[in-house]
Amino acid sequence: MDQHQPHIVSYTRLIGIWLALLVLTALTVAITRVELGGYKVVGALAVACAKAGLVIAVFMHMKYEGVLLRWLLFLAFVTLAVFIGFTFFDVLYR
Amino acid sequence: MSDMQQAATSFWNDTGKTGLTSWIFSTDHKRIGLLYFYTTIGFFLVGVVLGLLLRIELMAPGRTIMGPQTYNALFTVHGVVMIFLFIIPGIPGAFGNMVMPIQIGARDVSFPRLNLLSWWLYIIGAVIILTSLFSGGGAPDTGWTFYVPFSSRTGTNVSLAVFGVFIVGFSSILTGVNFVTTIHRLRAEGMTWFRLPLFTWSLYATAWVQILATPILAITLVLVMAERVLGTGLFDPTRGGDPVMYQHLFWIYSHPAVYIMILPAMGIVSDIIPVFSRKPIFGYKMIAFSSLAIAAAGSLVWGHHMFTSGMSDTAVVVFSFLTFIVAIPSAIKVFNWISTLYKGSISLEAPMLFALSFILLFSIGGLSGLILGAAATDVHVHDTHFVVGHFHYVMFGGTGFAIFAAMHYWLPKFYGRRYREKPAIIAWGLMFTGFNVLYFTMQVLGMRGMPRRYYDYLPEFGPLNLVATVGSWILAAGLILMLVNLFRGLFWGEPFVGNPWGGATLEWSVATPPPTENFEGEPVATHGPYDFSGVKK
Numbered sequence: 272m273d274q275h276q277p278h279i280v281s282y283t284r285l286i287g288i289w290l291a292l293l294v295l296t297a298l299t300v301a302i303t304r305v306e307l308g309g310y311k312v313v314g315a316l317a318v319a320c321a322k323a324g325l326v327i328a329v330f331m332h333m334k335y336e337g338v339l340l341r342w343l344l345f346l347a348f349v350t351l352a353v354f355i356g357f358t359f360f361d362v363l364y365r
Numbered sequence: 366m367s368d369m370q371q372a373a374t375s376f377w378n379d380t381g382k383t384g385l386t387s388w389i390f391s392t393d394h395k396r397i398g399l400l401y402f403y404t405t406i407g408f409f410l411v412g413v414v415l416g417l418l419l420r421i422e423l424m425a426p427g428r429t430i431m432g433p434q435t436y437n438a439l440f441t442v443h444g445v446v447m448i449f450l451f452i453i454p455g456i457p458g459a460f461g462n463m464v465m466p467i468q469i470g471a472r473d474v475s476f477p478r479l480n481l482l483s484w485w486l487y488i489i490g491a492v493i494i495l496t497s498l499f500s501g502g503g504a505p506d507t508g509w510t511f512y513v514p515f516s517s518r519t520g521t522n523v524s525l526a527v528f529g530v531f532i533v534g535f536s537s538i539l540t541g542v543n544f545v546t547t548i549h550r551l552r553a554e555g556m557t558w559f560r561l562p563l564f565t566w567s568l569y570a571t572a573w574v575q576i577l578a579t580p581i582l583a584i585t586l587v588l589v590m591a592e593r594v595l596g597t598g599l600f601d602p603t604r605g606g607d608p609v610m611y612q613h614l615f616w617i618y619s620h621p622a623v624y625i626m627i628l629p630a631m632g633i634v635s636d637i638i639p640v641f642s643r644k645p646i647f648g649y650k651m652i653a654f655s656s657l658a659i660a661a662a663g664s665l666v667w668g669h670h671m672f673t674s675g676m677s678d679t680a681v682v683v684f685s686f687l688t689f690i691v692a693i694p695s696a697i698k699v700f701n702w703i704s705t706l707y708k709g710s711i712s713l714e715a716p717m718l719f720a721l722s723f724i725l726l727f728s729i730g731g732l733s734g735l736i737l738g739a740a741a742t743d744v745h746v747h748d749t750h751f752v753v754g755h756f757h758y759v760m761f762g763g764t765g766f767a768i769f770a771a772m773h774y775w776l777p778k779f780y781g782r783r784y785r786e787k788p789a790i791i792a793w794g795l796m797f798t799g800f801n802v803l804y805f806t807m808q809v810l811g812m813r814g815m816p817r818r819y820y821d822y823l824p825e826f827g828p829l830n831l832v833a834t835v836g837s838w839i840l841a842a843g844l845i846l847m848l849v850n851l852f853r854g855l856f857w858g859e860p861f862v863g864n865p866w867g868g869a870t871l872e873w874s875v876a877t878p879p880p881t882e883n884f885e886g887e888p889v890a891t892h893g894p895y896d897f898s899g900v901k902k
Contacts, residue, residue: 346577347576347577350577350664353664353665354581354617354664357665357668357683358610358613358617360668360677360679360680360683360684361609361613361668361676361677361679361680362610362677363677364677364678364679364680365675365676365677
């Protein structure tokens, strides 16, 4: 089966992803300096999602997995997003 | 097959291994299920004793047998033990492990070693929790909810207790992962999704909640430890933190956890009622889907625990609305069970009596839950004995009675011996009576304004508290009779051979007790789980 094949990712690609993660980290810091009010958190979370996505897709090889596993992971992310999102019914309207 | 032959080929002895290590290092799902059963029922009895002591303290106003600090510690430990060490692992760990793989025609779960690890993590977590009671500053006194700011400041041993709960949480996650994989990958030929017994369906829905929600509790408890040890200030407003955020994080797990507790119980009831009504279940697909709907919708209602916390009005309205939505799939189940009973050939043996009491007690608990789910009425009864009565109706009257039903229904299958029916029915009668005297009185007390978590109260609440305490003794008497009769029967009772209940699910087609690998050949599912045509009792 496909997912049992080893996947060797090139150093160039790994370093590229690492640099992208560093840039996104810098972006997280930069967002805190812009006046966005409650939406600051949304921005930070969006960047965090992009970073987690890169790590999971490349470093954790999810990119090479089957459709079922990808959907399962997607379900976990949606759940997390809903949990965090619903707390904003409280935090944004206090 | 004679009794002796059956005994010689069962999982009790067909591997030739005996002694303690053949149990605590076994990867056989039935042995692990029994390990879970005995450990969870042991903790249940600890919790019962603590509960009885709490009731004795509340029997009369003023100090009766303990002071306020002891009372605070006892209700905390009662809650922690009952919730984290009994109800959450109780059904999936014990009966899920024992029965589910056979129900789907598998030889074991997908990851037998992970299964054993899950039991060990549970035991390690339990030992840590018990250690926290007798070390450091003594037993935690925060209530099982560990609310900040008190939990971050109290001198009692909260850090160790929450660490124990953290470990137990991993046990729960591993069971969830194992069950989802098993149900997806190890179903026998012909065992389509819509031929799965409803108990298996309910475990499947539960497993998803265990996987998705439990990590949030784990992280939240780590944050409490960080707050205590490192002084991070995450929940401390003087340092920019938010105590209400703790309540969000805690209930994001702990409300779905209520469904981890009740969904498998509903599965047990869905399996027992058709068997003792001799009728296929009414609305199979709706019961299966309503389990998933409860798991999904039940994960979005945590805010109803926080109506008086200072949360925004918008959130109150949203969470109140969503809470009412959960009532729909719950009611679908109740209506379908009742419809299954309609014109059935009902036999009132112990498993059925416990299952029927589940429907009534769960309904009372569920309907009193609507009073709490409605924001306006919740303000009146929040933090009163009404809440205590409500969740005992759901958790004990619901899940507890379903576990008792499962004990009478499935344990004879795994022991090959059965309990005596008459004492079981007397025990049920005592428990049902004692239960209602105890918890209905609590609800009345709560409506009249008696707060929860106070060791003392105004004299006007005295008579009803005395009634409730007497109820707890009737309940305990029934419980003792039930356990003595059940275990006496399992070890020394009449043989239980063949398929005496007349069940149509696969576990009733294998030898009693089942052999280690459950089936002699490759099983093939040829009919639905509640197709009783051709089933001989």
